[in-house]
Amino acid sequence: MIEDILDRLLRGETIRRYPARLRASDGSIKHVEITSSGQFIYGNFVNTRCFSVDVTDLMEARAQAARKDDFLRQVLDALPAAIFMVNASGKLTYVNNAANELVTQEPKIGEDDWHTTFRLFTRDGHEMPHEQRPMTIALKTNRAVWGVEAMTQRADGSLIPVMPFPTPICDESGNLSGAVNMFIDMSKRKQAEDMFRHAVEASPSGMILVDPDGRILMVNEATAQIFGYSRLELLGRTIEDLIPAHFRCDHAAYRQGYSAYPTVRVMGASRELFGLRKDGTEVPVEIGLNPIVTDQGQMVLSTIIDISDRKRAAERERLLVRELQHRSGNLFAIVRAVISRSLSGDRTLSEARSVLDSRLTAMARTFQLLHDLEWSDVNLGDIVRAELEPFGNRVKIDGAEVTLAPAVAQNFSLALHELATNAAKYGALSVPDGLVEIRWFNADGDVASKIQFEWQERDGPPVAVPRRQGFGSKLLKTVFPVAQLDFVPDGLYCKIAAETSSSAL
Template sequence: MTGRAQHDPIDVDARRSAFDGALVGLALLSSDGNTVVVANPALHALLARPSGSLDGAPSTDLAAGPSSLHSGIRVWRRADGVEIDVRVRRSGDTLVVEAVDPDEAAHSEANRDAMADAGLGEWRWDRASGYVTLSHRAARILGQPPGRSVTWGVLRPFLIEPERVALLVEQAVTSLEPYRFETRLAIEGRGVVVQVSGQALTDENGAFTGMVGVVQDITTRIETRSELQAHDHRLRAATAVARLGIFEWHMLDDHAVWENDRMFEIFGHAPEDGTIGKTDFLNGILHPEDRASVRKAISAALREDRDLHISGRIRRKSDGAWRTIDMAGRFERDAPDRLPRRLIGVVADVTDRRLAEERQTLLIRELHHRVKNTLATVQAIVGSTARTATDIDSFYEAFVGRIKSLAHTHSVLTEATWQTASLTGLLLNELRPYAEVAEAGGEDGRVVLEGAPIDLPSDIAVPIGMAIHELTTNAAKYGALSNRTGRVTVAWDLEPGGPAGTLRLTWRETGGPPVQPPRRQGFGSRLLQRVLITQVQAEVTTDYAPDGFSLTMRAPLPKRNASLNPLA
């Protein structure tokens, strides 16, 4: 009895039925791979082709080239020309083809290198077994062998904050929501910062079965970020100490960003007022006289690609005061030949510094003027004292006394930064050594001073101080202070008139020896004529009545120069 034929008809029919009824696409190629011998209905449906149309068709109708017929995720074409991702499994001349989910297509073998280059490693944790499966990249990041190799218990000791990580994972399991966190590891004695992303997995009944995700080594990124933050903190500390405002001006939309509170202080803005763009700055905030020079400086910095340095006056919003600022910055360009996109710079309020520099210049000029006047006064003292002295001792006594008076007046002015000298102080300095002084109408002293406090500007303090010295010296030698019964009364007030009022001062002596008019003009008379009248433009009246000498002086007070006041 002969055996059954090699291909039993029943067996062939069964195979054909299984071939046609398969849920995945099946195709049998010719031995050279160029022709589709037969394809099942599932493959025709996948490629949107009429049933049987692929049988005997060239294999190029399936894919662009022979490589697309090899195993892997490939790109094939449907009948309408649309390209689709399919998974091909080839065994000899037989192809098994099925559609691929877009996520699966993106997760192709070709993408693994890209993920590795990005520092991303994949992991999967199976709840039932407790094992974590690590890709090669994930294994290198975590310092573990790749594959299904470790458990959570093995990984936990490497975590710096295991409790926090466990809590985050527990919350993700409860919510079944994707999660992401950063944490630190200690691997082989070095610190590593990783970013972990994951998603809980469930079965068809919604029960939690495990997790999948990726891990990324972000140590370098964190270190760079920390260094940038430290640099930013150092910069902000330095600018705070230097009281500098930091800003950015974005040129395309004319929008400014003020980086610190000092910018708001300089411009007198509250945070709710917002910032100032270039248009508002040039047309509304900047002083009209400074706008042309500032525009010119900006144009030059743009044209020559150099740092911007400008100075100008701005009106502060909070109080309307004009303030002087210095601004420095640099334009940032995307490329050397392109227009800059923003200006980064600093602003300093230099108003007080500029005023101090102006005061210093004025003080130097004032000093030169005072030295010149002082030398002229000393020259006059020397000449007049020499002409009136009878011997060297009398010359020395008179000369030294007058120089001391001059020095005292200058000392008072110097202590007041060349501003003012108290009239009362000048009188007390000269009169107190000779007699008791009663101020404001007192009767106990031989010297009475009556008048409100008046500060003499430096322009007239020196000559008036010299005049007081001469009047006191004459009273001590020949007048009311030369005996035990004489009295000196000095009264003054401020009358209207002149730039800052007119000083009216009266010197009156009583109770001294009988007075006789001088036979010749001594130094005192010359001083009153030469210094008071010439330098102070004062009106001086003298009376040599027998019962006592008197003098009345009316001197216009010059206006004080506020720029010389260091406290202004």
């Protein structure tokens, strides 16, 4: 170093902050910077003056800073997120390994602009204008721009969803010196969102996602079917639009109370809930609430189940229980009529026992037939004969073979039992000479989708219009609302129009 300094001084150079190392008196090595100039007389070098500044601490600080800088770069290079830095003019100053995977060729640090190296696209695939890109806004306004969803291009040309996080970097004076940007790959999140949407769409129950203000953000097709709207019509509405007016005034308070203490909750356990369809009708529902925390705040995913069928089934079950109780009471009246008829005349005890046994067996078949209706279709003629066989030739039957669905067949069995019970108690079958004529035929010509069934009593006691509607009439009207009952003097007449499950044979 001394020879180099002397050579330069002899050439007339001035040495400024020349880095060197000197050994101190204690044997330690010091880092110094030497400033020196030579003195010449008549062109001859006479002497030099050297000023040495101890920069050992400064050099150590620079070494530590270099080590930290190297460590930071290793950390940034190891991160899976794409990170790059720019100076105040937008030139790239650093690109980590993950970011290098998003470019077609290695960027030139200090030369390439970030916006030509990293291309951004909108979510629908159109290239984002330069002035709208988050990094452009961050450099222009000296503020962080987070939460903008976009797409960027891989080296192979494919687009991936990302969320940029550009953040300005300022010097000690607060002046903008550059910015750092990080691209978070949203592919897995988008896949999870797609899976969530598919799960919601595939659900047989209605699913509605609402924001903190109760505005509908997402619905599935099942919801549209429950409420009678198109999905597009539901988006943007408030959830109160789907609530009947007499419940609507209190719902906003309920919703605010739930937002204060969000939990998984089932509504409708203690009281009946109803939704409001587009046509103004109400539908009974059960509702489940599930809070969901998102980047846009707390959302609520509501599960809506139309329980109309369940309520109808429950009402039908109650009706059938009442019918069972009613039938048990009427059974004694029928048995009494059967016994009385079987023991009348001049039959021997053995003959009467045989006739009575056959009629009671026919009644038992009727009950067994009701049990069998749950598993297969039933022929209407079988139902009529099973129910009325105990009355023998006092019943005339005329009708084609028609197969009924189990539910329709069950209704016919109930209706026939009530008609037969009434006839045995008060009508034509309560007297020795009374008759019942039964006929049915197709009401749709060649297509047996509908039949007309007629019951006519003759030669019975005088018929009077009842003062009140008994349970039997109520049951008949329940299973066949359009059934016609005429209490004419000649005998009770009943007409039933019903749907069938298959064509007549």
